[in-house]
Amino acid sequence: MEEMVNVYIMGKKYTVPANLTIMKAMEYAGYQLIRGCGCRSGFCGACATIYRVKGDRELKVCLACQTKVENEMYIAMLPFFPLVKQVYDINKIKPDEQIMMQLYPEIYSCIGCNSCTKSCTQGLNVMRYIAYAQRGEYEKCAEESFDCVMCGVCSARCPAGISHPQVALLARRLAGKYLIPQFQQLAKRVKEIKEGKFEESMKELMKKSTDELRELYNKREIEI
Amino acid sequence: MYPVEMLDSMKKVETTRKERIGFEPKRMTEEEKKNLLMQYHPDFNDKGFTELKVGPNKGDKVPIELAELLQANSRIKDVDIDLTKIGYDVDVLIIGGGGAGASAAIEAQENGANVMIVTKLRMGDANTMMAEGGIQAADKENDSPMIHYLDALGGGHFANKPELLYKLVTEGPDAIKWLEDLGVMFDKAPDGTMITTHGGGTSRKRLHAARDYTGAEIMRVLRDEVINRNIPIIDFTAAIELILDDGGKAAGAVLMNMETGEFLVARAKTVIIATGGAGRLHYQGFPTSNHYGATADGLIFGYRAGAKLIYPDTLQYHPTGAAFPEQIYGALVTEKVRSLGAMLVNVDGEAFVHPLETRDVVSAAIIRECKARGKGIKTSEGHCVWLDTPMIEILNGEGTIEKRIPAMLRMFMKYDIDIRKVPILVYPTLHYQNGGLEINSDCLTGVDNLYVAGEASGGVHGRNRLMGNSLLDVIVFGRIAGRNAAEKSKNVKIGKLTLEHVKKFAKEMEQAGISSDMVSPKLLPSYARKS
Ligand SMILES: Cc1cc2nc3c(=O)[nH]c(=O)nc-3n(C[C@H](O)[C@H](O)[C@H](O)COP(=O)(O)OP(=O)(O)OC[C@H]3O[C@@H](n4cnc5c(N)ncnc54)[C@H](O)[C@@H]3O)c2cc1C
Numbered sequence: 001m002e003e004m005v006n007v008y009i010m011g012k013k014y015t016v017p018a019n020l021t022i023m024k025a026m027e028y029a030g031y032q033l034i035r036g037c038g039c040r041s042g043f044c045g046a047c048a049t050i051y052r053v054k055g056d057r058e059l060k061v062c063l064a065c066q067t068k069v070e071n072e073m074y075i076a077m078l079p080f081f082p083l084v085k086q087v088y089d090i091n092k093i094k095p096d097e098q099i100m101m102q103l104y105p106e107i108y109s110c111i112g113c114n115s116c117t118k119s120c121t122q123g124l125n126v127m128r129y130i131a132y133a134q135r136g137e138y139e140k141c142a143e144e145s146f147d148c149v150m151c152g153v154c155s156a157r158c159p160a161g162i163s164h165p166q167v168a169l170l171a172r173r174l175a176g177k178y179l180i181p182q183f184q185q186l187a188k189r190v191k192e193i194k195e196g197k198f199e200e201s202m203k204e205l206m207k208k209s210t211d212e213l214r215e216l217y218n219k220r221e222i223e224i
Numbered sequence: 225m226y227p228v229e230m231l232d233s234m235k236k237v238e239t240t241r242k243e244r245i246g247f248e249p250k251r252m253t254e255e256e257k258k259n260l261l262m263q264y265h266p267d268f269n270d271k272g273f274t275e276l277k278v279g280p281n282k283g284d285k286v287p288i289e290l291a292e293l294l295q296a297n298s299r300i301k302d303v304d305i306d307l308t309k310i311g312y313d314v315d316v317l318i319i320g321g322g323g324a325g326a327s328a329a330i331e332a333q334e335n336g337a338n339v340m341i342v343t344k345l346r347m348g349d350a351n352t353m354m355a356e357g358g359i360q361a362a363d364k365e366n367d368s369p370m371i372h373y374l375d376a377l378g379g380g381h382f383a384n385k386p387e388l389l390y391k392l393v394t395e396g397p398d399a400i401k402w403l404e405d406l407g408v409m410f411d412k413a414p415d416g417t418m419i420t421t422h423g424g425g426t427s428r429k430r431l432h433a434a435r436d437y438t439g440a441e442i443m444r445v446l447r448d449e450v451i452n453r454n455i456p457i458i459d460f461t462a463a464i465e466l467i468l469d470d471g472g473k474a475a476g477a478v479l480m481n482m483e484t485g486e487f488l489v490a491r492a493k494t495v496i497i498a499t500g501g502a503g504r505l506h507y508q509g510f511p512t513s514n515h516y517g518a519t520a521d522g523l524i525f526g527y528r529a530g531a532k533l534i535y536p537d538t539l540q541y542h543p544t545g546a547a548f549p550e551q552i553y554g555a556l557v558t559e560k561v562r563s564l565g566a567m568l569v570n571v572d573g574e575a576f577v578h579p580l581e582t583r584d585v586v587s588a589a590i591i592r593e594c595k596a597r598g599k600g601i602k603t604s605e606g607h608c609v610w611l612d613t614p615m616i617e618i619l620n621g622e623g624t625i626e627k628r629i630p631a632m633l634r635m636f637m638k639y640d641i642d643i644r645k646v647p648i649l650v651y652p653t654l655h656y657q658n659g660g661l662e663i664n665s666d667c668l669t670g671v672d673n674l675y676v677a678g679e680a681s682g683g684v685h686g687r688n689r690l691m692g693n694s695l696l697d698v699i700v701f702g703r704i705a706g707r708n709a710a711e712k713s714k715n716v717k718i719g720k721l722t723l724e725h726v727k728k729f730a731k732e733m734e735q736a737g738i739s740s741d742m743v744s745p746k747l748l749p750s751y752a753r754k755s
């Protein structure tokens with residue numbers, strides 16, 4: 001016999017196999033999901049969920065596709081959270097301190113409660129990356145926030161109304177575009193291609209018969 | 225952690241690990257590969273396929289599950305859609321909010337078009353978001369478009385459409401540059417040099433990555449850019465049929481609100497299908513690595529409108545889907561794990577295949593190990609093999625796993641499996657649709673004003689795609705489709721809108737003696753348990 005547990009989906013009780021994820025438990029209970037389900041693999045952040053296990057005072061958060069059910073678990077999905085997303089032109093802004101001040105000034109109202117970090121479904125140090133953003137240390141903010149799936153749980157718990165995932169995304173784009181050195185060889189290659197450096201060789205290669213191509217393929221040298 | 229039954233076998237893996245370090249399993253000859261594929265690759269399992277009875281590919285072999293949908297009833301069969309009531313009116317309509325759709329939208333707008341994206345779930349809930357391993361492009365000094373071309377051609381069994389592959393490899397570096405300029409953070413050395421690795425079937429280290437969140441990093445930047453440009457995104461809205469005009473040209477789509485079921489008409493001068501793959505159709509009962517909305521919708525309504533399919537019978541089974549614990553059954557274990565040195569090992573601790581053969585070969589080898597040689601490890605879902613992850617840090621130094629594949633570490637850690645210390649269990653998972661709607665190098669189908677880009681299209685990868693060439697495909701061809709659809713839209717006069725082709729297709733089905741109790745496109749898989 002399969003081990004079963006009781007869970008309460010939006011307060012209603014269902015008995016489900018103990019080894020299911022919350023997402024699969026909802027489907028087992030008969031839900032056809034539309035919202036709250038994207039990648040089913042922990043990458044898209046669509047399935048933010050809050051839960052409390054009976055008898056436990058703490059309200060916990062998780063990704064429903066990545067978390068196993070527990071007995072006496074009360075589950076509510078948070079399929080949409082209105083994050084604040086400011087609009088900007090990446091080619092016009094600069095990676096200086098002003099830009100955060102201008103677009104996301106609320107980060108300076110952080111009271112250091114650390115609720116964001118405690119709630120992060122990816123286990124990131126959210127408060128620390130916000131601190132980096134405050135100081136204009138965008139590369140550090142980018143590094144620290146990199147694995148964010150933008151589920152929005154941190155923002156739902158923030159008393160200062162910060163949209164952490166959007167702040168981090170801005171920091172990463174600034175870092176990626178302006179602060180981390182560009183790959184010189186890439187620009188060079190793009191230019192070579194535009195100037196037609198490979199045109200002749202490409203044409204020659206494409207003219208070959210399948211047998212010749214097969215021969216070339218099977219004999220090609222493989223970088224170690 | 226693993227149950228006791230598995231621990232014995234794991235011990236054997238640990239015992240043989242030392243000898244396996246520094247030893248490279250033999251690569252197979254062409255003949256050996258061919259025989260292996262014929263015997264064990266699911267594409268060669270005749271039971272999984274059937275012939276289409278109607279439409280542009282009549283007589284061609286496709287997976288049974290796809291045939292059922294291609295030859296099912298339209299969702300608007302008995303509905304009267306008022307085509308004079310236009311809900312949205314744009315130059316370029318983009319169906320699908322993944323990497324191809326987003327790239328197309330940005331470029332179409334850049335080229336002066338008024339564009340709109342409709343997408344079934346949220347923008348970015350897509351296969352693109354999930355790509356872990358990386359994106360290819362021949363930008364290193366020891367590499368060239370020619371070498372990239374040859375790698376992709378050999379991997380694709382020489383069936384790639386040359387004009388498409390030419391575009392992929394020659395516009396590849398520019399695609400990476402475009403992403404870098406948008407602020408995508410690739411893995412780089414301190415001086416800016418991209419850190420690149422091998423993928424299965426590559427002869428140069430040309431796989432660029434952003435940890436093992438490559439697709440997520442690209443997708444969230446593209447989505448951000450789409451929003452910054454005020455491009456309208458209509459989410460939780462699926463396209464369910466194309467609309468043509470009386471000249472037979474694509475002129476929009478019938479949309480359905482996923483939550484309310486309301487139908488809406490979108491009129492457009494040109495249409496781009498960017499609806500992605502089909503993993504959620506679970507061909508031959510395989511688990512899948514794909515996102516929730518990967519149900520081949522674009523193939524269905526594109527086909528009904530007269531667009532042709534190419535290589536619909538070639539699917540990619542990723543060799544390393546998670547096989548244990550069952551909560552993550554089918555979820556992807558990125559190929560980068562093998563790029564970084566982890567070997568595939570059987571129940572007795574023996575390496576049985578070179579870990580970087582092409583995916584079809586590695587998958588077939590795993591299936592052979594489990595089904596024919598009885599050397600798999602038993603789980604509740606069947607058999608599987610070990611992927612020896614601790615080798616990675618022995619070969620590349622401590623900390624490599626956390627730095628380079630943090631998502632994998634995190635995924636297994638949730639089940640108390642520390643991949644730095646213990647190997648993991650894997651089995652092939654349905655991963656990618658190699659074929660799709662046929663396009664030319666402008667991304668145009670045989671239907672006027674109908675473009676396709678990304679996984680929904682076919683031809684560029686031949687009969688088997690190499691890792692990292694699909695992300696590149698969605699960027700390169702998404703951009704091409706966006707540019708061309710925008711350019712074309714400037715000279716389009718839309719005629720009278722019609723859905724006659726849908727009726728005509730139904731009639732052909734009737735004449736072919738097909739009656740179906742299914743409706744399509746499928747939109748979402750049905751996982752809700754029915755009591
Ligand atoms: C787990 C995983 C890992 C991968 N790793 C790699 C990798 O490392 N490197 C690589 O190159 N490739 C990889 N791939 C493949 C690659 O990610 C995809 O092939 C590619 O991103 C597809 O992009 P797309 O834009 O064509 O489709 P998608 O990104 O899937 O986007 C399609 C969008 O269309 C929407 N849609 C579908 N039907 C409709 C409809 N009827 N109406 C409206 N919208 C609709 C979908 O919901 C989705 O948002 C991976 C794929 C997966 C699943």
Ligand code: FES
Nearest residue numbers: 038039040045065
């Ligand atoms: S569904 Fe994407 S993170 Fe859970």
